[in-house]
Amino acid sequence: MSERIANAQLRGKVMSAQEAAEFINYGDKVGMSGFTGAGYPKVLPTAIAERAKEAHARGEDYAIDVFTGASTASDADGVLAEADAVNFRTPYQSDPVMRGKINSAQMKYADIHLSHLGMFVEQGFFGTMNAAIVEAVRITEDGAIVPSSAVGNNVEFLDAAEKIIIEVNSWQSRDLEGMHDIYRIPALPNRTPIPISSAGDRIGTTTIDIDPNKVVAVVETNAPDRNAPFKPADDISKQIAGNFLDFLEGEVAAGRLAYDQYVMQSGVGNVPNAVMTGLLDSKFENIQAYTEVIQDGMVDLIDAGKMTVASATSFSLSPQYAEKMNNEAARYRESIILRPQQISNHPEVIRRVGLIATNGMIEADMYGNINSTNVSGSRVMNGIGGSGDFTRNAFISSFISPSVAKDGAISAIVPFASHIDHTEHDVMVVITEYGYADLRGLAPRDRAKKLISIAHPDYRPQLEEYYERALQGKHLHTPHDLGTAFSFHLNLEKNGTMRLS
């Protein structure tokens, strides 16, 4: 048995995944660790999926409700969805099999802000949480848990659950211990200020204390996180990154930002990584990240001495960078802090540290409403994630996207967003490879001009035609022609392209 299980009582609970899965009953609400493919349980999901398949083969119902930090991986969400073992899923997912089941109405998904789910569990909005399944680097002598590569909603799930199953993963570096900062906000009505004033402040403990009597099983594992390689930045990504840096330089020139005051929040993906590569050669120094995910680009910024501290709730690294992190966690924990996602994404702290939020999008409408989640209004991709948490309370909020997708068949700027996740009141800057639209303080008609100017040139005439038609209406604060507001999307559905001619 691994020396990673240092508590005698919990050593007595070690068993196989199959045995542990017997504790998970039909209809249970199960809170799992895991955030952007890091720190999720590696073997229990497969064992639960097997139980489901056996039950279904016997003609019995078996499915559970799955709560996590954010996305997991094919060996968690993927196998569970494949086995039709999930009835309800929240708050974020990105597995293709699960996405398919959600969009075909074979399972249900509730898209909840990442800062909200843990709080909702604490507030009792989901009733009894039956079980928590949480990955750990190790269990301490006192029976506390050292989380692994993501903290997510582990604290809330472990506190709320009737039963706890711990997966101790020896693939995760023991040197992650000390990187975490675990802090519980007192429950209502006794909440107090969160004493973080800058990204690097540590306010809690490095382990999660639990009630050992709730632990029903400890399972040993040795398996890697889902670490997907980043693609090298293409020309479009580089142009978007360049436009974003131009915007930052403009803020410095206007006296609203200093080269040593940039606090970064960044969504996950290749364009954000291109931004970080761009920052390596920029004048910005002493960058801080107050964000939800540590990506390759941030590790590079730390290594280059450009970033002093990165606060997040999880990693999302390429295999090569994950290996580096595993080997050098002792060094990186000097400048990386992993917090519960209720803290990493908390409106109070986000507003206080004054970060610049940068997230991707599916589409923006010409008045600055953003669709982050549902393609053509109905087909959910992954979920809103933390983009709302950061956008709503940022010093400056920005959205970045190529101006077109699918070889030009889809425009990222449309007359009316087919689903709205971020409203005109919250969106400050939108950036494509054609420039940036600074919408701050503008009335809707002035926003439309700016947003059309950064659309792909092929779509600008169509957008201008819509706008001119909308201006023929009776009420012109937010000019719209509702009869053709979704003409781009309807054309896509009918003809496979948003191009109208």
Add this chain to the structure above:
Amino acid sequence: MSERIANAQLRGKVMSAQEAAEFINYGDKVGMSGFTGAGYPKVLPTAIAERAKEAHARGEDYAIDVFTGASTASDADGVLAEADAVNFRTPYQSDPVMRGKINSAQMKYADIHLSHLGMFVEQGFFGTMNAAIVEAVRITEDGAIVPSSAVGNNVEFLDAAEKIIIEVNSWQSRDLEGMHDIYRIPALPNRTPIPISSAGDRIGTTTIDIDPNKVVAVVETNAPDRNAPFKPADDISKQIAGNFLDFLEGEVAAGRLAYDQYVMQSGVGNVPNAVMTGLLDSKFENIQAYTEVIQDGMVDLIDAGKMTVASATSFSLSPQYAEKMNNEAARYRESIILRPQQISNHPEVIRRVGLIATNGMIEADMYGNINSTNVSGSRVMNGIGGSGDFTRNAFISSFISPSVAKDGAISAIVPFASHIDHTEHDVMVVITEYGYADLRGLAPRDRAKKLISIAHPDYRPQLEEYYERALQGKHLHTPHDLGTAFSFHLNLEKNGTMRLS
């Protein structure tokens, strides 16, 4: 000269409104006091409007950009709009003349969260603020300002403006002094926690210190706020209030709320006032309000011993209650606190105190997205106000509305909201006279069923038809048929009713 101007230097600046208006130049950005018809400057707007009319008569351009706390009155926004003296307005307005000019594209309006505008001014998003025009109860010996019946963005405007004009209004009770709690959040990058843990905490001073050298004019006035009578609650309002109280009782039964733990936020209007009347006879005790506006119903709750403290940024009272407040301000200031709107509406404090937010709406779509601002997508009413500030960070967020408007021609539940101010991620409960739809933790398809169930019975078949049609689509996470998503609104435009048959 009034003994209300106790500072010698500023006594030397007393002049007429006409003289003071000479300091306001064409193109100036002017920050004015005023929130929901309280505490706005009473004479400068008319004097500025006169200047504009004279300039226009001479063939000259003259218009200014007007920033306030929220809505003012016909003798402020109204006269300015009438004279075409406003180029740009933010963050909230409700004057019919101004609304008409905005919707006919004769002036521009930016609809900004009430908690954001002061911060944006501090952050330099609007560049130089040329002037602040602020109503005061009095000027102290030290040259500090005692605000009147609203604090709004006074602090931010007075700090940022190059020139200050003070209106000292002897209509306002001197006993308002002591009711205010003025606190400045340190500027970026040195922000610190706001030390409010419950609605009644006082953390600042009772006056606003200013730079007396920036004061260019002091004008004496004696004029009432715009105090509009509330209509007595009609049957529909009483039914909605009853359903809201049923929801609260359900939360108590579920163990998520105690009778002495209700922290109230309430939008302004007759339905919210009916809710407060309902609370008078309820089991709820020791109610606290952490809200933006003190209304008649809260005064009644205080008088009845049901409400222990009300924190807000302004009053919005009927004439009778305004007179009572003026006469008894010394007593009421024991239980009423007026704060800067950046504090009354701050996400940090809102989330901490765990309030239940209750706001009106124009329409909700069947998935729980809320339109608070633009009728049929284009025609702005008043603005989002503080509804986003409170909804986004509430313990529980709720929206209340009659199920139909305009004698049944308009349904408050529609397939697709024609403008979205609050997204599916933020809206927890929607209440009409037909019941409440508790959307917490539900996937979109389950939300649709609940929302259709509280629509007016005349509209339920139409909504169900739309939903069934949407279910024929290819992607069913958020079922929509974009070709008919706005059919209700298009029918209203064409036939004067949303009824399709």
